[in-house]
Amino acid sequence: MKRLILFSILTIALATAAQSQNEGVYRHYLLSPTFINPAYSGFEDEHELIFNYNNNWATFPGSPKLATAAWNGPVGERIGIGAQISSESIASLQTTKVQLSYAFKFLLESVDLSIGLATSYEQVRLKGEALLDPFFEQGDLAIIDAVGGLKVFDAALGVHGQAQEIYFGLTLPNLIRARVDSDPNIDTEAESSFFENFLIYAGYHWDMLDYNFKLEPSIVIKNVRNTPFQVDFNVKSIFFEDQLVGGLTYTMGGGNRISLLLGAELTKFDIYYSYTSSFSQFQQYNNGGHEISIGFTFGSRKTAAEEAEAGN
Helix, strand or coil, X not given: CHHHHHHHHHXXXXXXXXXXXXXXXXXXXXXXXXXXXXXXXXXXXXXXXXXXXXXXXXXXXXXXXXXXXXXXXXXXXXXXXXXXXXXXXECCEEEEEEEEEEEEEEECCCCEEEEEEEEEEEEEEECHHHHHCCCCCCCCHHHHHHHHCEEEEXXXXXXXXXXXXXXXXXXXXXXXXXXXXXXXXXXXXXECCCCCCEEEEEEECEEEHHHCEEEEEEEEEEECCCCCCEEEEEEEEEEXXXXXXXXXXXXXXXXXXXXXXXXXXXXXXXXXXXXXXXXXXXXXXXCCEEEEEEEEXXXXXXXXXXXXXXXX
C-alpha cells in the first residue's frame, strides 16, 4: 500500500512537472534575468554565456533534470539578442527547447527600459520504453503521439527596467502556444494566454560602502502555465571585494520551499550553486534540489560615439 501511495504521488507530481515551464524552475534568475525575461537580453554592456544544470528531487528515480546553455549580449547601442537551448528529462519524458530573443533598449532620462520578444521551438518526446509500461493501454493515441514527438511553437513578451538602484520587470509567457505537427486524431487547438500567465519582479540594489557589502532584496510573483502560483522572497548579498555571493530565497506556494545560494564572481568568470529544500511531505523521499551555474562575460557594447571614433 505504501508503494502504491508513493507511486500515485510521483505520477501526479511528474504530470505537473512535465507540463510546467522552465521559467518556473530556474532559481538562478537572481544572477541572470534572461532565464525568465527576454527583455534582459543585451541589457548589460557585456556579452554573457551561461551553462546551468538543475536537478530537482535529487536521488529519486526519474527526478526532473534540466540542462541549459544561454547567451545574450548587445549588438548595438540599443539592441540586444539572446539564444537558449535546453534539454529536460522527467522519467520517460524528454523535452528539448530552442529559444531566440530580441530586445530594444530605451535610454530615457531617469530610467533604462528594455522591451523584448522571444520565440521558441519545443519538442516533447516520450521514450519508447513507455509503451512497455504495464499501465499503458493499447491504442492510447495520446501516448503513441507523444512517443512520436510533439513539436510546439511559443512566444513570450517581456519588459525590464532600471532606475538607479531600483529594477523591475514583467514577462508574459505562452502568448501563442501551438503545435506545428498537428495530428487529425489529436486535439491541437492553439492556446493564447495573454496576461493569464505572468512573472513580475522588483528589487533594490543597496550598496553599503562603509562595510564593503552589497545587499539586494527582491520579490518575484509567478503565475506560470501548469505550475502552482508562487511568490519568491529573495535576499542576495555581495561581499569580499565583490567576489563572493550569498543568497536566501523563501518560496510561498507549491509546497513552500527554501533555497540557499553560494557563489564566486571572479574576473570574467562566475560560478554559483544553490540547494533547495521543500516543506512538503514529498521531501522525505528525495535529497532536495540542486542547481549550478557557470558564467563567462566577454566583449562590450560600443556606443555610436565610440564606433565613430574607431572609424576615424
